[in-house]
Amino acid sequence: MRFQSRGFHSHDSRRKSHDKITFGDALGFAIGDVYGGGSAILTGTYLSVFWTRFCGFDIGTAQSMIGAAAMLSACSAIIFGVLSERFYLFRLGRRFGRRRFFVMMVSPLVLVTLLMWIPGMPKVLYFFVYVLYVTLQQMFGVCYSSLPGEMTRDFAGRSLLSTVRMFVSGMSGVIIPFAATAILTWLGEWHAYSYQTFVTIVTVAFAIVTFTSSRLTWELTPEEAGFGEAELARRRAAKHRRGAREIMQAIGHVAAEYASTFRIATFRVHITLYLICLTLMDIFTQSFVYFVVFDLGKTAAFASMLLSFAVIAEFFKPLWGWLFVHIGPRNLYAVDYTGALIGLGLLFVSWRLEPVLPEGVWTAYVIVSAIIWFVFRSLAGTVPWLVFPFIPDVDMIVTRRNRASIFSGITTFLRFIFSGLASMGVGAFLAFSGFKPDQSGAQSSSAVNAVAFVCLGWLAIGFIIAFIVSRRFTLDQRSDLIVLHEIERLKDGGNKDDVEPHVRETVERLTGQPYERCWGGV
Known part of the structure; x- marks a missing residue:
């Protein structure tokens, strides 16, 4: 058969897509999310700090460039969502897979992005390299997130894939700050080469895991995806006949396809909660080091040490999976947002108690406060991805099609639009307050308060809104089975x-x- 070429085995793909997912299968898939979960942590936590300390950026410029790059590259999610659906029309897609090819391509391209960690370059070059970085994140996210629905239709199998993925993703978010703590403490945090050392190690790891995951996963065969010989010939002929009018009609069709996702009520609630929570996570990641350094009066290494305690949250992932099934997403959202608000409150108290408590007592208190926050922050990032594989089921009863990559594409697109707006908002707000992150001395009281309000206050307001919205979410295991x-x-x-x-x-x-x-x- 023509599709059975080296690197893509349609027979094995068809067989596995109906078999029970093993833990080894889930781990082979999940290892790719070392990059998916770690890439945003790496730049979100340290890139703005690096640019303002060693590259001559002020906080407003750094955050505006990060935000603008995210928004500029957001359209690539739409492109990859459509392209990956049709990639079997091309020889590369039939050889390497229409999803796994793009996962594999992250491996060499992510190494190029090490350029944005070199001081002394033109600002425009930093900008375009970061655009490449976030574009790769979107290419990976759209294609990688579509794989569980193709690897199996079994409810337990999909849940296992998502649970192991969330654990691996969360662990990457712990290991990166842990590595940063060790290296910044060893080499000194006011040296550019300290950051460059751990960033290089992490980026090389990203290249390895994305390539490995692309070889250990599988997807629907061309025939299962509707790309038989006759269909290929018809689509190729139609493609060659297209003029300007037909191309514009095709673009309009794609836009309508993405817009139609918002007709699904469950998706509207889901995307609202997803965007609120993930945008809040971005804001926290971008501001936490500043909060520790300038509000708590500690070092960037101390901030990384606190972030490394997020490893404890990973051991709650099996509990979240069990609660997802037994109490349903809506109730789990309520647990999540209530716990997150408690954690933020405890961190706020730690800021106010820092001048009055003995050093040892205060350190123990802030660690406990951070752990509570990290546990529920982890849950906030886990629940939407536990829900996501079941959204296409609700859509299918309307459209008669499985449009997983369309939902993944629009989700990733909006994710980066809101992430970009949040970055720009953080930078503008802190710059307006007089915050100057390139100095190691004291900040003005307005700047200190602004950092705390961004890191804690904005998040508290967002979680209150999310709690209210979540009461409208009614999808659970029983309704999905119906x-x-x-x-x-x-x-x-x-x-x-x-x-x-x-x-x-x-x-x-x-x-x-x-x-x-x-x-x-x-």
Whole structure:
């Protein structure tokens, strides 16, 4: 068969996609998220600090460049979402896979981004290298996040893939600050080569794990994805006949495809919670080192030491997975946001107690406060990804198609748009307050308060809003099974008029569409 070329085995892919997922399979998939989870931690925590200390940036310029780069590259998520859907039209896609090819390409390209850690270059070069960095994040995120839905349709298998992935991703977010603590303490945090040493080690690790994951995962065969010989010939012929009008129509179709995701009520609530929580995580990551250095009066190495205690949160991941199944996402969101608010409150108290408590007592208190915060911060990042594999099920009862990469594409696009806006907002707010991160001395009281308000206050407001929104989220294991059974009934030729009342109510509640409009490609 033409599709059975070296590097892509359609027979093995078809067999595995219906087998039980083993822990080894899940680990082979999850190892790639060392990059997915660690890449944002690396730049979010240390890049602004490096640029302001060693490259001549002020805080407003550094954060504005980071934000603008994220927003500029956000459109690439849309492009990769569509491209990866159709990549079997190309020889590279049929040889390496339409998802795994892009995961593999991260490996060599991420090494180029080490250039943004070299002092003395033009600012425009830093900007464009960072654009490449965040574009690679989006290319990886869109294609990698689509793999669980293709590797298996089994509920337990998908949950195992997501749970192990979240654990590995979270561990990368712990190991990077731990490495930073060791190296900055050893070499000194006011030397550029200290940062360059650990950044180089981490980036090389990113290159290794992304290549490894691309070889240990699988996806739908070309035939299973609808790319048989006849379909390939038809699409190629249509592509060669396209003129300017047809191209514009195709672009309009793509835009409509992405816009249609917001017709699904469950996705609207999910994306709102996802964007709130992940944007808050970005704000915390970008401001925490400044909070520790200028509000708590400690060092960047001490901040990295506190961040390394996030490893404790990883041991809660099995509990989160169990609670996700047994109490449902909505209740788990409530636990998450309540705990996050408590953790932020404890960190605020640690700031006010620092001048009055003995050093040893205060250090123990701030460590405990940080651990509580990290546990629920981890949960805030875990729940949306536990939910995500089931969103396409709700969409499928409406459109009759599995559009996982379309949802992944629009999610990643909006994620980086909001991340960019948050970076620019942080930089503008701190610059307006008179904050000067390139000096090691005392800041003005307004600057100190501004850092605390960004790091803790903005997050507290965001989690209160998220708590309110989360009460509208009703997707859980029971309702997902109802949707899947109804899909199977309709696939088998069942009549829509014969739908049971409780099934109709569930479908309409999750989709936000009248049942009569479902299963019709809305």
